[in-house]
Amino acid sequence: MSPRKSKINVDLVIPVFNEAGVVEQTYADLCEAIDSLPHKFTIYYVDDGSQDETVELLESLAKKDKRIVVLELSRNFGHQAALTAGLDASQGDFVISLDADGQHPTEMIAQMIELFERRYDIVQAQRSDEKKSISFMPVTSSGFYSLINRISGTRVEPGAADFRGLSRPAVDALKTMPEFHRFLRGMISWIGYKSVILPYHESARLAGQSKYSFGKMFRLAMDAIFSFSLVPLYIGLSAGGVFFCLAVLEIVYVLSFWVRGETSTLAPGWSSLMFIILITSGMLMVLLGFIGIYVGYIFQEVKRRPVYLLKKREE
Secondary structure, three states: OOOOOOOOEEEEEEEEOOOOOOHHHHHHHHHHHHOOOOOEEEEEEEEOOOOOOHHHHHHHHHHHOOOEEEEEEOOOOOHHHHHHHHHHHOOOOEEEEOOOOOOOOHHHHHHHHHHHHOOOOEEEEEEOOHHHOOOHHHHHHHHHHHHHHHHOOOOOOOOEEEEEEEEHHHHHHHHOOOOOOOOHHHHHHHHOOOEEEEEEOOOOOOOOOOOOOHHHHHHHHHHHHHHHOOHHHHHHHHHHHHHHHHHHHHHHHHHHHHHHOOHHHOOOOHHHHHHHHHHHHHHHHHHHHHHHHHHHHHHHHOOOOOOOOEEEEEO
16 A cells, blocks of 8 residues: 655644643744654644643644644633544544643654554554553553553553544544544544554653643542443342342242241341332342433433633634
C-alpha cells in the first residue's frame, strides 16, 4: 500500500484546565517540535472552564500565532468532553491529542505523523514505564485495565492515555458515537480501525498539579465499566438466582421434617417466614436483573444531552 501524501494537514487538540504558567512553556516546546516539519498545523486549545488566567494567556498566544484556535467551554465539563470538543472542531487529515502539562513528549509528533503516512489510522501512545512503578495510582490503573478487559468485549491497552493520533476517517467514526458518559480510550478501541502502539516515557509535569483527582479517575472508571459492560447487571441477576436456589433448599429442608414426622421441632412460623423472604427476594432480584439488562441497553442508546457547550471560539 502506497504511503500518504508527504504534506498533510495536522490538527493538535490540547485540553486545558487552570494551566496558567504552564501553557506558555508547553507552547514553546510544541513550536520547537513542529516548526521544522513540512506540514500545515492547526492548534486547538480547548479551555475546560478554567478559573485562572488560562483563557487570557491562550488568547494572547492566538493573536501572535495564526495557527492557534481557542475553544472556550461554558463551564468545566471534564477532560473527555474537552477532548471531544477539540475532535469535533478539527478538520485536518490527522488529529493528535495531547495534554498541556508537558507530560506528553512533543518530539513524538513527528513519529506519529510518520506512522500515519504509513497508513495507520490510530497511533496510540502507551506509557512504557507503567508496570515499573508500585505506587498507588499505577497499581490501581493496572487493576482497572485488567478488570475492563475481562468484563467487556473491547480491549483497552494498559497505559494507553489520551495521547494519540487519529486519521480523519477515525475521527469521523468517533463523532458518530454520541454517548454522554464518554470513555474515549474504549470508544477508539471499539471502532476497530488499523492501529499501532507507540511506547513513550512520561515526563514530569512542568508545573502545578494533576487535575485528575482520585474522584475524577473513579468517575471515569465507572463510565468505562457501565458504558462497555453489562456485567454489573448480570451480577444482580446471578444474586437473584442464588437466593432462588436458597429458597428451594429451604423448601426441601422444611419438607424433610414433614416426611420424618418431626414438625413439632420446627419453630412456629419460622419456615413460612423464611420461605416468603427468600422466594420473594430471589424473584425480585431476578426480575430486577432482567429489567436492568433492558434498561442498560436503552441507556446506551438514548443519551442525547450535549457532551459540552461551546461558549466562544477565538482564532
